[in-house]
Amino acid sequence: MKKGKVTVIGAGHVGATTAHWAAIEGLGDIVLMDVLEGIPQGKALDQSQFRSIHGISCDITGTNDYRDTRDSDVIIITAGIARKPGMSRDDLLATNVKIVKDVTEKALEQSPDAYVVVVTNPIDAMVYTSFKASNLPKNRIVGMAGVLDSARYRSFLADAIGVSPKDVNAIVMGIHGDYMLPLARLANVAGVPVTELLSKDEIDAIIKRTQGGGAEIIGHLKTGSAYYTPAAAAVEMAKSIMFDEKRVLPCACYLEGEFDISGYFLGVPAVLGANGVEKILKFNLTKEEKELLKQSVEKVKEQVASVNKVLGW
Numbered sequence: 001m002k003k004g005k006v007t008v009i010g011a012g013h014v015g016a017t018t019a020h021w022a023a024i025e026g027l028g029d030i031v032l033m034d035v036l037e038g039i040p041q042g043k044a045l046d047q048s049q050f051r052s053i054h055g056i057s058c059d060i061t062g063t064n065d066y067r068d069t070r071d072s073d074v075i076i077i078t079a080g081i082a083r084k085p086g087m088s089r090d091d092l093l094a095t096n097v098k099i100v101k102d103v104t105e106k107a108l109e110q111s112p113d114a115y116v117v118v119v120t121n122p123i124d125a126m127v128y129t130s131f132k133a134s135n136l137p138k139n140r141i142v143g144m145a146g147v148l149d150s151a152r153y154r155s156f157l158a159d160a161i162g163v164s165p166k167d168v169n170a171i172v173m174g175i176h177g178d179y180m181l182p183l184a185r186l187a188n189v190a191g192v193p194v195t196e197l198l199s200k201d202e203i204d205a206i207i208k209r210t211q212g213g214g215a216e217i218i219g220h221l222k223t224g225s226a227y228y229t230p231a232a233a234a235v236e237m238a239k240s241i242m243f244d245e246k247r248v249l250p251c252a253c254y255l256e257g258e259f260d261i262s263g264y265f266l267g268v269p270a271v272l273g274a275n276g277v278e279k280i281l282k283f284n285l286t287k288e289e290k291e292l293l294k295q296s297v298e299k300v301k302e303q304v305a306s307v308n309k310v311l312g313w
C-alpha cells in the first residue's frame with residue numbers, strides 16, 4: 001500500500017506540534033513547510049530523531065520549497081500570525097487572509113488531489129478563503145474548529161462532574177469565536193445527560209469558559225495562542241480522512257441548505273472519510289439554538305465580507 005503524505009504549512013507552534021502528532025499517529029511521511037529559512041528544517045530534523053524512540057518509520061522533512069510537498073494526500077494549513085492578549089480572532093483576518101490565499105494556491109499546484117484542513121484563524125473565514133482560492137469541491141476542504149472547541153467543552157464538563165473526559169460526549173457548533181454554540185442539551189456522560197448531573201448555573205459557566213477558551217490560554221501565554229489541542233484536533237481530522245475512519249467530528253464545512261444556512265462555512269457535525277466531508281449529520285435545533293446559530297452565521301458573514309474586501313473578490 002502507498003504510504004500517506006501530509007504537508008503541514010507553517011512550522012510555528014501549531015504547525016510543528018501538528019507535524020509531531022501526525023508522525024506519532026502514523027499518518028505517513030510528514031513535510032513541514034514555512035517561509036522562514038531553517039525553522040522547518042531544524043524542527044523536522046529534531047522530530048526525525050524521535051522516530052527510533054517512538055518506533056516510527058516515516059520521513060519527516062522540513063522545507064521552504066513547495067516542490068517538496070508534491071503529491072500530498074492532506075495539506076494542513078497553519079501559516080499565519082497567532083493572537084496575542086487583547087486581540088480577537090477577527091484582528092488576524094487582514095494579515096492571515098493573504099497568507100492563506102497564497103499558501104493554498106502554491107500547495108495545490110503541487111498536490112491537486114489533496115484534501116485541505118485549515119487551522120489558521122479566524123478559521124471560518126480562512127477556510128472560505130482557501131475554498132475560493134482553490135476552487136476545490138466542498139468535500140475536499142474543511143476547517144478545524146469544532147473538534148478543538150468540543151475538546152475544551154468536554155474537558156471542562158469532565159472536570160466539573162469528576163469523570164474521565166473520554167466518557168464525555170458533547171458538541172460545539174457554529175463559529176470558532178464568542179458566538180460558538182456549545183450544546184448542553186446533547187452533552188452526556190456515557191449516555192447520561194449532563195443536564196441531570198450539573199445545575200444550569202454550572203453548565204452556563206462552562207459554556208462561557210468554552211467560548212473564551214482560546215483567550216484564557218492567551219492570557220497565560222501572553223506571547224501567543226494555544227497549540228497542543230489545536231494540533232491534536234487537526235490530526236484527528238486528517239487521520240479520519242486518511243484512514244477512512246468515518247469519524248463524526250464537528251468541523252467547519254461548506255453548507256448548502258443544512259441548518260438553513262447556504263454559501264458559508266460553519267461548524268457542524270460531519271462524517272470525515274476517504275472522500276473528505278462525506279456527510280453532514282443534520283438534526284432539529286430548538287428555537288433558542290436556532291437563534292444562537294443565526295448569530296454565528298451573522299458573524300461569519302461579516303468576516304467573509306472582510307475577506308472579499310481585502311482580496312477584492
Ligand code: APR
Nearest residue numbers: 010011012013014015034035078079080081082119120121
Ligand atoms: N507561508 C508559510 N508559512 C508562513 C507564511 C507563508 N506565507 N506566513 C507565515 N508563515 C509561518 C510563520 O513563519 C510561522 O512560522 O506561520 C508560522 C506561524 O507560527 P506561529 O507564529 O507560532 O503561530 P501559531 O501559534 O502556530 O498559530 C498559527 O494557527 O491556531 C491558529 O490562531 C492561530 O492563526 C494562527 C495559526
